Amino acid sequence: MRLRDDFVAVTVPATSANLGPGFDSMGLALDLHDTVSVHAITGPTSVVVEGEGAGRVPEDDSNMVVRALRLALDHVGAPQAGIRMHCTNRIPHGHGLGSSAAALVAGFALARALVGDPEALRAQDLLQLGTDVEGHPDNVAPAVLGGATVAWTEEGRAGAVRLDPPGFLRPVAFIPSFSLATSTARAVLPGTVPHADGVFNVSRAALLAALLSSGEKGPAAALSGEVAAGEGGARATTMHALLMEATRDRLHQEYRRPSMESSVALVDWLREAGCPAVISGAGPTVLSLEAVPDAVLAEAGAAGWEVRRLPVALEGVRQTRGRLAGVRP
Ligand SMILES: Nc1ncnc2c1ncn2[C@@H]1O[C@H](COP(=O)(O)OP(=O)(O)OP(=O)(O)O)[C@@H](O)[C@H]1O
Ligand SMILES: N[C@@H](CCO)C(=O)O
Known part of the structure; x- marks a missing residue:
């Protein structure tokens, strides 16, 4: 060679x-x-x-x-x-x-x-x-x-x-000024987790993979607990509800809260505002997988987060x- x-x-x-x-x-x-x-x-x-x-x-x-x-x-x-x-x-x-x-x-x-x-x-x-x-x-x-x-x-x-990521993914990153080494964020994770939490994450990760691979039409059928609201609206509402459910976690984010309090608090706040937010990688950046309302972006920006729309x-x-x-x- x-x-x-x-x-x-x-x-x-x-x-x-x-x-x-x-x-x-x-x-x-x-x-x-x-x-x-x-x-x-x-x-x-x-x-x-x-x-x-x-x-x-x-x-x-x-x-x-x-x-x-x-x-x-x-x-x-x-x-x-x-x-x-x-x-x-x-x-x-x-x-x-x-x-x-x-x-x-x-x-x-x-x-x-x-x-x-x-x-x-x-x-x-x-x-x-x-x-x-x-x-x-x-x-x-x-x-x-x-x-x-x-x-x-x-x-x-x-x-x-x-x-092939579907078009409804509109990632927005909230980047704090402080950094955190991945090795530090991994050191706080437990060696074992409750079986029920494993089951919780398996179902959400499988759902997320299903949503990400189901194209623009979404899954063939979904019972998301949402009430149908007319053709396009029902689909959009259902996809949003499914994405909220599909981005829940019990294996790492809560364990990492003490090492990035403000990031996990931002995830909580964004999710309460209806955004499917997660900790990005080992943090401390927060990522919403869907577009975020301007008022929410402005409030996060005012609180010191660098807000960046980052398409896939x-x-x-x-x-x-x-x-x-x-x-x-
Ligand atoms: N372009 C680069 N050139 C040289 N070193 C780099 C570069 N990018 C990253 N590094 C090294 O890797 C470290 C960051 O790695 P780390 O795994 O902690 O975080 P990350 O990869 O940014 O985050 P994550 O793995 O959670 O997505 C930096 O502090 C630096 O030492
Ligand atoms: N899965 C890894 C991603 C960061 O490298 C973690 O959360 O520690």
Whole structure:
């Protein structure tokens, strides 16, 4: 294996994991991207970081994107090279929007781009390498595949399916100024949970997957407890009621309340206002899966939350420069 290209670039989306009940399994790609370009050179590694993480993440071989790139080159038996990297980062770090998965997937995709062989480092390899490092596949899967994903592992082997997200999904992120490392947010979770809570989450996660894969028409039939209100209205009301139910969780959000009081309180408040809100990934960002009324947005903004409408990103990581530009991994 050799390096066929010496200047390549990729773009990778932010992701929101869990989506409420789908802990470590469900995820959504969002229209907020990091872009990274690389020159393969002879000489020492240099990294320039613009935007998120600038001045904070390393600018040498210990940078997460560089480490991922080198890991993937080793994985396919390609030679290592000097790296001159430029990162334009828009995904905030440690905020539950999948910055670490994006960094890893960007690094792997850059290695694939340098190798310039479509058979090297396919989507399955990217998913596996990323899951090996992250320990769970729920951010890596949508960063690779785009759209909405359901992912799992079996004895370390990762798998994922991509769902075409329906139009009623209109994600809105509420991003606080403070960050929280995923490792900290995972440390507060219990080793075991009550069986009834497992049953609760299985039914909600299954319902959410059903809604996300049922297209614009929605499920063939639904008994949601809602009273029918005329043709289109009944469907919209039912879908909304179903989405509210499908985004409930008992496996992680409440356990995490002490480590992000204001975020879980915002989830409660948004849900009382009729928005299907969840903690995004390991937090502390909050995500509503449906549009949020302007008055609610204004109130959250006034309370200090950065409010961003982030449409679903239909595409995952994409190479934008080099001979494989435009070819899906
Ligand atoms: N583009 C990047 N370049 C270098 N390092 C990064 C980059 N993105 C993330 N990191 C590293 O990963 C850390 C954040 O990872 P962490 O898993 O804690 O949060 P997250 O991925 O943003 O959130 P979540 O996993 O809940 O969605 C950063 O503090 C930084 O060390
Ligand atoms: N499922 C993960 C996502 C964050 O990486 C968690 O909630 O800890």
